[in-house]
Amino acid sequence: MDFSPLWDWFRWLNGATGIKLTIFYDSFDRWRFFYGFLTSVRLQATCLALSVVVGVVGAWLQGARSRILRGALQGYIQFFRNTPPLVQLYFFYFALGYVLSVEGDGGLRQTLVSSFAWAVICLSLYAGAFNIEIFRAGIEAVPKETVEAAEALGYSRLGAYVYIVLPLAFRISLPALNNNLVNLVKTTTISYAIAVPEMLYVANQIWSDEVNVPEMMNVLLIAYVSLVGVVVLVMNKWERALRVPGYVS
Amino acid sequence: MTEPLIRIQDIHKSFAKVEVLSGISMDVAKGEVVCVIGPSGSGKSTLLRCVNALVPIDKGSIVVDGQEVHDPKLDKLALRRKVGMVFQQYNLFPHKTALENVMMAPVHVLKQDKKEVEARARGLIKKVRLEGKESSYPGELSGGQQQRVAIARSLAMQPEVMLFDEVTAALDPETVKEVLLAIRELAEEGMTCMIVTHEMGFAREIAGHVYFTDRGVIVEHGPPKEFFSGAKDPRTRQFLSQIL
Numbered sequence A: 001m002d003f004s005p006l007w008d009w010f011r012w013l014n015g016a017t018g019i020k021l022t023i024f025y026d027s028f029d030r031w032r033f034f035y036g037f038l039t040s041v042r043l044q045a046t047c048l049a050l051s052v053v054v055g056v057v058g059a060w061l062q063g064a065r066s067r068i069l070r071g072a073l074q075g076y077i078q079f080f081r082n083t084p085p086l087v088q089l090y091f092f093y094f095a096l097g098y099v100l101s102v103e104g105d106g107g108l109r110q111t112l113v114s115s116f117a118w119a120v121i122c123l124s125l126y127a128g129a130f131n132i133e134i135f136r137a138g139i140e141a142v143p144k145e146t147v148e149a150a151e152a153l154g155y156s157r158l159g160a161y162v163y164i165v166l167p168l169a170f171r172i173s174l175p176a177l178n179n180n181l182v183n184l185v186k187t188t189t190i191s192y193a194i195a196v197p198e199m200l201y202v203a204n205q206i207w208s209d210e211v212n213v214p215e216m217m218n219v220l221l222i223a224y225v226s227l228v229g230v231v232v233l234v235m236n237k238w239e240r241a242l243r244v245p246g247y248v249s
Numbered sequence B: 001m002t003e004p005l006i007r008i009q010d011i012h013k014s015f016a017k018v019e020v021l022s023g024i025s026m027d028v029a030k031g032e033v034v035c036v037i038g039p040s041g042s043g044k045s046t047l048l049r050c051v052n053a054l055v056p057i058d059k060g061s062i063v064v065d066g067q068e069v070h071d072p073k074l075d076k077l078a079l080r081r082k083v084g085m086v087f088q089q090y091n092l093f094p095h096k097t098a099l100e101n102v103m104m105a106p107v108h109v110l111k112q113d114k115k116e117v118e119a120r121a122r123g124l125i126k127k128v129r130l131e132g133k134e135s136s137y138p139g140e141l142s143g144g145q146q147q148r149v150a151i152a153r154s155l156a157m158q159p160e161v162m163l164f165d166e167v168t169a170a171l172d173p174e175t176v177k178e179v180l181l182a183i184r185e186l187a188e189e190g191m192t193c194m195i196v197t198h199e200m201g202f203a204r205e206i207a208g209h210v211y212f213t214d215r216g217v218i219v220e221h222g223p224p225k226e227f228f229s230g231a232k233d234p235r236t237r238q239f240l241s242q243i244l
């Protein structure tokens, strides 16, 4: 498809009004911004999925027999819930990142883990810690008689968790999960601080080069509203798909 | 005489120093129907829950079909596929339809073929007279209907024994009948049943043997005719006079 009339219109807009949306008519900026947008989406999607996995597995492990395991889990949750995510990110990137680096050519240290990967790890663990607590509340709301019925039918603890407890707990947890995931999408912008080339980072580069801060600010806001909107839409759809007639969770 | 299907010998069970079962013994032969009656808190539910190892016992022995339930190396799955249990509050899985509730355990736990299980499940739903309700969710069914789904769900595991724990206590009088009918048909087909109930008329009709428990012991037991007309122990008599 040929978009050049659209790009030309934005060029005309700039001439006529001074509104400088280079991301449309300047092919270099357009490419940079598009790449940043994709990086943001990739980061968000990965963190969303991983944080839910962390939540599901963590909530399961909270019921583990081993005291040490439960204690370690509690430590992890408290650490991530009670410190600012930006500080966590710095800690991962600068402290752990330094430890996990090797001497490269010419005395420069080369990191083994990319800044994108650090952002994924840190943000997934951050949102995952909240998800564990969210799922735990949901699990506790599942009547123990229901679990007992599953046991009486021969289900193991894991089997009952996978087929009965989790599906019910999920429905109960969805509103809280919704909030946390929207929060996660917004929090991914902090990876700007460790130079992950996501949308905020490239927008900053663009406005430094083009001196169009107000325009780029508006673009960013609209882009984030749309991304969060997609998450909310999908979650609502999901909530409706999971709704069970006659069952109020 | 052949070995009984369930042999309970002198079992004891305490919850936090309170002894709930204080030496209970009973035998249940294959195909036999026994009813357990007694006042609230006398340990009837606990007794049933010991039989399928939902509750561990402190002392004594329970042998089900040659398998010692108290054995720490017990294969719980092997026991529980032999022993079905139906609860007072139905405890159906609310996120699954009636048919799925019946199909779940054989598919997930026994890894049986889904098509075969479905055919069997539809048969069982028909058997408990719930044809047409296959795709209803528990929340859309009456208490009596839910309880019959719960019975079908247990039967889908093809157990050798069924445990019923006051399965009509939460139902209104009209729906009690339909659930009792389902149990009666089961008993007539030769299913071994241990039934905890407050329905004395039902117990008198269906039971081969009636046990009266109070404060963790069996006070009196016997065939229903003798039990209901000629109870000797004053505690039994008092209980029966209150309830009849």
Ligand SMILES: Nc1ncnc2c1ncn2[C@@H]1O[C@H](COP(=O)(O)OP(=O)(O)OP(=O)(O)O)[C@@H](O)[C@H]1O
Pocket: B015, B016, B020, B038, B039, B040, B041, B042, B043, B044, B045, B046, B047, B166
């Ligand atoms: N898991 C448990 N932990 C602590 N106490 C328990 C537990 N289960 C049962 N009990 C206690 O054991 C006693 C016997 O309970 P049980 O449910 O077996 O009685 P029941 O004869 O079935 O009574 P009901 O007719 O009311 O159902 C009660 O006092 C009860 O509080």
Ligand SMILES: [Mg+2]
Pocket: B044, B045, B046, B165, B166
């Ligand atoms: Mg009871």
